[in-house]
Amino acid sequence: MTTFIIAALSADGFIAKNSAHLADWTSREDKRFFVELTKKAGVVIMGQNTYETIGRPLPDRLNIVYSRDKQYKGVEVTQKDPKELLSDLEQRGYKEVAICGGATIYTMFMEQGLVDKLYLSVEPAVFGKGMTLFNKELDGKLELASIKKLGEQTVLLEYNVLR
DSSP states (O other), rough: OEEEEEEETTEEEEEETTTTTOOGGOOOHHHHHHHHHHHHEEEEEEEEEHHHHHOSOOTSSSEEESSOOOOOOTTTOOOOOOHHHHHHHHHHTTTEEOOOOOOOHHHHHHHTOOOOOEEOOOOSSHHHBBOSSEEEEEHHHHHHEEEOOOSSSSSEEEEEOOO
């Protein structure tokens, strides 16, 4: 099973201005890449805040939302430990999983050593302050696998997580 983080970052390294910030600030090219990669994976995992900023299930993908108290139509809600969730998905035949945010969910999977790759698109925006990719101190090591221009202004960085 391959598990990857997919995120858009401002040029100064933030994924959002705050937890209610919609993802409408990213480029068309970033959105196209996100749809293509997550549909290929077949599964998207996200937190409740991320899901609520999207506002609906992403079509043609199994949507899994971490939430303690809410239920959403068209998605699976979970509180499972990330390792247990990935094992369950593998038993169901899934080979790839996209971790789509936010910072708490990215951190949960990364600190347990469950992430294989990071796909980070860097957008031409500066927030000055906001939410970082991870919300805890981590000691992960990465290897740059590729740099690709997604469009005129957006760069995609692909990293392998070293174990």
